[in-house]
Amino acid sequence: MASHAMHVHTPPSGFIRKYIFSMDHKVIGIQYYFLALFSVFVGLLLSVLMRYHMVYPDAKVGFFETLWPTGAPGGVMTPELYLSLMTMHGTIMVFFVLTTAPQGGFGNYFLPIQIGAEDMAFPFLNMLSFWTTFVALVVMMAAFFVQGGAPLGGWTAYAPLSALGEIAGPGQGTGMNLWIISIALFCGASLMGAINFISTLIDLRVPGMTLMRMPLTCWAWFVTAILSLLGFAVLLSAGILLLMDRVVGTSFFLPAGLVVNDQILNHKGGSPLLWQHLFWFFGHPEVYIAILPGMGLASNILSVFSRKTIFGYRAMVYAMLSIGFLGFVVWGHHMFISGMSPYTAIAFSIMTMAIGVPSAIKTFNWIGTLWGSQIRITTAMLFALGFVSLFVSGGISGIFLGQPGLDLYLHDTYFVVGHFHMIMGVAAIFGMFAGTFFWFPKMFGRMMNETLGQIHFYATFLGVYAIFTPMHVLGIIGNPRRYADFKEFEFMGQAMSVHTFMTHSALFTAAVQIIFVINLFWSLKKGAKAPDNPWEATSLEWSIPSPPPFDNFGGKHLTVHHGPYEFSVPGKAKDYVMQVDPE
Amino acid sequence: MLLALLNWVITLATVVLFAGKYWWFPEAINEHAREYDEHFRNTLYITGVIFFLAQMSLGWVIFKYRSNGGRSSYVEGNNTMEVVWTTGAAVLFIGAVLMSTQVWAGVHLSETPANAVTIELMAKQFAFSFRYAGADGKFGKTDIKQISDANGNPFGVDEKDPAGKDDVTSSAIRVPAGRPVLLKMRSRDVIHNFFVRELRVKQDVVPGMEIPLRFQADKPGTYEVPCSELCGLGHHQMRSTLIVLPPADFENWLKEEDQKLKQQ
Ligand code: HEM
Ligand SMILES: [Cu+2]
Ligand SMILES: [Cu+2]
Numbered sequence: 001m002a003s004h005a006m007h008v009h010t011p012p013s014g015f016i017r018k019y020i021f022s023m024d025h026k027v028i029g030i031q032y033y034f035l036a037l038f039s040v041f042v043g044l045l046l047s048v049l050m051r052y053h054m055v056y057p058d059a060k061v062g063f064f065e066t067l068w069p070t071g072a073p074g075g076v077m078t079p080e081l082y083l084s085l086m087t088m089h090g091t092i093m094v095f096f097v098l099t100t101a102p103q104g105g106f107g108n109y110f111l112p113i114q115i116g117a118e119d120m121a122f123p124f125l126n127m128l129s130f131w132t133t134f135v136a137l138v139v140m141m142a143a144f145f146v147q148g149g150a151p152l153g154g155w156t157a158y159a160p161l162s163a164l165g166e167i168a169g170p171g172q173g174t175g176m177n178l179w180i181i182s183i184a185l186f187c188g189a190s191l192m193g194a195i196n197f198i199s200t201l202i203d204l205r206v207p208g209m210t211l212m213r214m215p216l217t218c219w220a221w222f223v224t225a226i227l228s229l230l231g232f233a234v235l236l237s238a239g240i241l242l243l244m245d246r247v248v249g250t251s252f253f254l255p256a257g258l259v260v261n262d263q264i265l266n267h268k269g270g271s272p273l274l275w276q277h278l279f280w281f282f283g284h285p286e287v288y289i290a291i292l293p294g295m296g297l298a299s300n301i302l303s304v305f306s307r308k309t310i311f312g313y314r315a316m317v318y319a320m321l322s323i324g325f326l327g328f329v330v331w332g333h334h335m336f337i338s339g340m341s342p343y344t345a346i347a348f349s350i351m352t353m354a355i356g357v358p359s360a361i362k363t364f365n366w367i368g369t370l371w372g373s374q375i376r377i378t379t380a381m382l383f384a385l386g387f388v389s390l391f392v393s394g395g396i397s398g399i400f401l402g403q404p405g406l407d408l409y410l411h412d413t414y415f416v417v418g419h420f421h422m423i424m425g426v427a428a429i430f431g432m433f434a435g436t437f438f439w440f441p442k443m444f445g446r447m448m449n450e451t452l453g454q455i456h457f458y459a460t461f462l463g464v465y466a467i468f469t470p471m472h473v474l475g476i477i478g479n480p481r482r483y484a485d486f487k488e489f490e491f492m493g494q495a496m497s498v499h500t501f502m503t504h505s506a507l508f509t510a511a512v513q514i515i516f517v518i519n520l521f522w523s524l525k526k527g528a529k530a531p532d533n534p535w536e537a538t539s540l541e542w543s544i545p546s547p548p549p550f551d552n553f554g555g556k557h558l559t560v561h562h563g564p565y566e567f568s569v570p571g572k573a574k575d576y577v578m579q580v581d582p583e
Numbered sequence: 584m585l586l587a588l589l590n591w592v593i594t595l596a597t598v599v600l601f602a603g604k605y606w607w608f609p610e611a612i613n614e615h616a617r618e619y620d621e622h623f624r625n626t627l628y629i630t631g632v633i634f635f636l637a638q639m640s641l642g643w644v645i646f647k648y649r650s651n652g653g654r655s656s657y658v659e660g661n662n663t664m665e666v667v668w669t670t671g672a673a674v675l676f677i678g679a680v681l682m683s684t685q686v687w688a689g690v691h692l693s694e695t696p697a698n699a700v701t702i703e704l705m706a707k708q709f710a711f712s713f714r715y716a717g718a719d720g721k722f723g724k725t726d727i728k729q730i731s732d733a734n735g736n737p738f739g740v741d742e743k744d745p746a747g748k749d750d751v752t753s754s755a756i757r758v759p760a761g762r763p764v765l766l767k768m769r770s771r772d773v774i775h776n777f778f779v780r781e782l783r784v785k786q787d788v789v790p791g792m793e794i795p796l797r798f799q800a801d802k803p804g805t806y807e808v809p810c811s812e813l814c815g816l817g818h819h820q821m822r823s824t825l826i827v828l829p830p831a832d833f834e835n836w837l838k839e840e841d842q843k844l845k846q847q
Contacts, residue, residue: 078816079816079817079818079819079820080816083813083816083818152815152816153813154813158773158774158812158813160772160773160774160790161773161774161813161814161815164772164773168708168772168773168815169815169816170816255790255791255792256791257727257771257790257791258771258772258790258791259707259727259730259739259771259772260708260771260772260773261708261772262730262731262732264727264728270791271791272774272789272790272791273789273792306648306655307650307654307655308655308656308657308658309657309658309659310660311658311659311660311661312659312660312661312665313659313660314660315660315665337776337785337786337787338787338789339786339787339789339792339794342687342688342691342692343692345687345691346680346684346687349680349683349684350677350680352680353676353677353679353680354673354676354677356672356676357669357672357673357676360668360672360676361665361668361669361672363637364664364668365660365665367637367640367641367644368658368660368661368664370641370644370645370648371644371648372648372655372656372658373644373648373655373656374648374649374650374651374652374653374654374655375644375645375648375649375650376650377584377586377649382586385586385641385645386586388641389590389593389638389641392634392637392638392641393597393634393638396630396633396634399626399629399630399676399679400623400626400630402676402680403626403679403680403683403687404683404684404687405619405622405683405684405685405686405687406619406622406623406626406683406686408619408686408687408690408783408784408785409608409619409780409783409784409785411785411811412776412778412785412811412812413811458585458586458589461586461589462589462593465593465597469593469596469597469600470600472601473600473601473605473606473607474606476606476607476608477606477607477608477609477780478608478609478778478780478809480778480809480810480811480819482813482818482819483818483819484816484818484819485819486819488819488820488822489807489809489822490807491609491780491807494606495606498606567655567657568654568655568656568657569657570657575654575655
């Protein structure tokens with residue numbers, strides 16, 4: 001023990017080893033964070049262009065042509081360009097934002113610190129997984145610039161459309177190949193990350209850090225890593241099969257008797273539904289991969305800023321574990337109307353409703369935590385509260401979609417688009433904003449500006465509700481999703497005023513994100529110096545300097561004596577007890 | 584504080600949006616659609632109450648428990664409450680599913696009545712075609728090599744099969760009001776989807792599979808059919824119409840089409 005205590009890691013000295021090819025989990029966390037930040041702005045830009053096109057399909061916009069000479073001749077966006085923006089928007093948001101920032105970014109940075117470790121279990125693997133993600137992003141972006149442009153089949157890439165190649169549409173040639181390669185790389189990176197997270201959490205906890213003393217964020221990253229490990233492995237295999245159908249001429253997803261563009265194809269024996277099963281076997285757990293870290297973080301922040309211990313800590317842990325388990329047996333709810341057996345649909349719907357139960361438990365416990373508390377309003381707290389609000393709103397529409405009887409009409413309408421944006425899109429984004437405001441002082445040693453932060457919060461909160469609530473009623477009209485415009489359909493006439501309202505809301509929401517960017521970069525340079533524990537929180541990261549030293553704890557070996565949320569404990573002088581406090 | 588207010592206002596606005604039904608389902612034109620609407624309404628009531636109570640209480644705790652410099656109460660949880668809300672949520676959610684299986688079963692698990700009209704559907708990028716058996720009541724054999732849109736043969740009906748001679752094809756689907764229909768759906772390239780809002784049914788059309796869909800439309804009229812599964816760049820223009828005719832008009836239409844074929 002003694003010799004071990006003397007063992008102090010020294011940081012690498014060169015710029016490249018320190019900041020570029022770094023094996024320090026903190027640098028890698030920041031790299032992931034900025035990769036996601038770049039991606040979210042690309043994704044946001046694409047969404048605004050889409051929203052604009054839907055209500056002004058014939059508008060001539062000069063810079064569309066500059067950006068996409070063949071996709072927008074004369075500045076008028078073609079439907080294939082619309083669909084490729086949509087595909088890239090969805091793909092970038094789901095993979096490069098929601099899967100990277102909450103887990104790769106915050107998880108990388110804070111999981112080791114919160115359990116008292118000096119680094120991840122496998123620092124080299126960690127570096128490799130970031131750089132693989134980076135290459136995946138470059139390959140994905142390259143799809144915009146190749147012959148035919150980006151693919152147009154949506155982020156779900158349903159076969160046969162995705163398996164046929166150029167014959168099925170522009171972007172389905174080279175663009176689609178790049179899409180598959182990028183996703184395969186991304187899967188590899190996520191698998192490496194998942195192994196690292198799981199090993200670190202199991203092996204590197206300091207003495208006293210029992211499982212039931214871990215902050216809920218650690219539980220969330222742990223369950224997320226397990227989901228990644230099992231989910232991305234399947235997507236990787238599916239992607240390879242799809243690529244083989246395209247380039248080697250196999251028929252995994254292509255049945256016999258296809259006649260495309262009057263051309264008879266020579267495939268036989270494949271099944272389009274097989275792709276959907278494989279994709280959603282990954283795809284449903286993926287939505288939990290996106291949202292679980294947000295749940296953990298929201299719990300954590302609610303407890304810190306309400307100065308109250310988590311209501312039902314164990315119930316929260318069991319709820320996350322059961323979400324993790326049930327998450328693998330509900331994928332069929334995406335396929336109720338796909339042509340699979342109607343009996344299977346009923347089985348999947350019962351499982352789906354079952355997974356609603358732990359989600360409801362979490363909500364009740366959040367409200368239970370706030371009950372009888374002392375709420376300090378900070379931007380981080382506002383985003384955590386906003387997360388709960390959006391999670392409830394998005395969860396409610398899930399009760400409709402989980403019933404095959406009701407999905408009969410709602411499937412593939414804007415009701416679905418509204419649902420998943422609320423619960424997986426913006427709720428998860430709110431989790432990221434909350435994390436940013438909460439941990440920025442620790443990561444960069446400076447405070448963010450609270451006034452700008454709160455203005456940004458209120459504008460965004462209002463904005464996202466104004467974009468996504470109306471989508472539900474459009475779904476009730478029957479408005480199909482993935483439509484470039486609605487000119488062909490008479491019944492859509494009544495919907496256009498709603499679409500216009502949503503587009504304006506989207507422009508507003510996108511514009512106010514500038515406040516966040518300004519706040520972030522201004523605070524990096526000019527923010528007030530952050531103390532070690534600005535929020536009077538209890539977990540380990542708040543017991544070390546801001547920003548932390550290279551090996552996190554300065555060579556000290558800690559022992560943990562307390563649970564993660566000991567706030568307002570009766571009989572104590574202060575209203576919080578740090579996990580490392582000896583008594 | 585401001586957040587509590589904002590959350591309440593958004594909640595109320597949402598309730599008004601859904602209760603006011605300013606944008607809503609089109610008229611239901613059969614029994615299933617009416618059942619659908621009823622079940623949708625029940626689900627909306629249940630979830631509406633949950634939504635309202637959850638958001639209101641979220642607003643309430645934010646409003647009520649602002650820090651006043653005092654100390655929070657110390658409660659680690661309450662097992663009885665956990666058990667109560669777990670059971671409550673489980674009963675409610677599973678109950679909703681069980682109620683909706685009836686709506687689902689009505690479409691997917693019912694027998695095809697003997698008097699049903701059988702119609703075939705063939706989807707391709709980016710059009711629907713429909714085929715009727717004609718006077719002999721038999722569909723001609725098909726052969727993919729003979730598929731030709733230019734010759735008006737989207738199904739590839741075999742030239743040599745006499746049963747195919749009187750098969751009627753059409754780009755809109757005409758059905759007799761009040762009589763069950765069995766639609767046998769196939770696609771020849773990618774996945775498409777047949778959706779009629781007024782019938783409250785939607786079904787993917789998948790290459791390599793023949794998927795049956797049973798429905799009955801009671802009210803004569805013309806209804807739009809938007810393709811509802813992404814099928815390529817023309818997806819948003821892939822449109823057909825369901826034309827529900829009084830039974831006598833339907834028979835007349837079939838006869839006229841038959842005459843036309845004979846004259847060719
Ligand atoms: C201001 C923010 C956003 C706006 C205005 C927006 C808008 C849109 C629009 C217009 C579509 C296309 C709908 C269609 O044609 O069917 C779409 C699709 C999608 N969005 Fe967003 N979005 C936003 C944020 C997000 C976020 C944060 C996520 C993260 C999950 C996300 C994920 C997706 C996905 C997965 C799709 C589906 C793409 C597909 O159909 O393949 N979006 N969004
Ligand atoms: Cu799912
Ligand atoms: Cu389509």
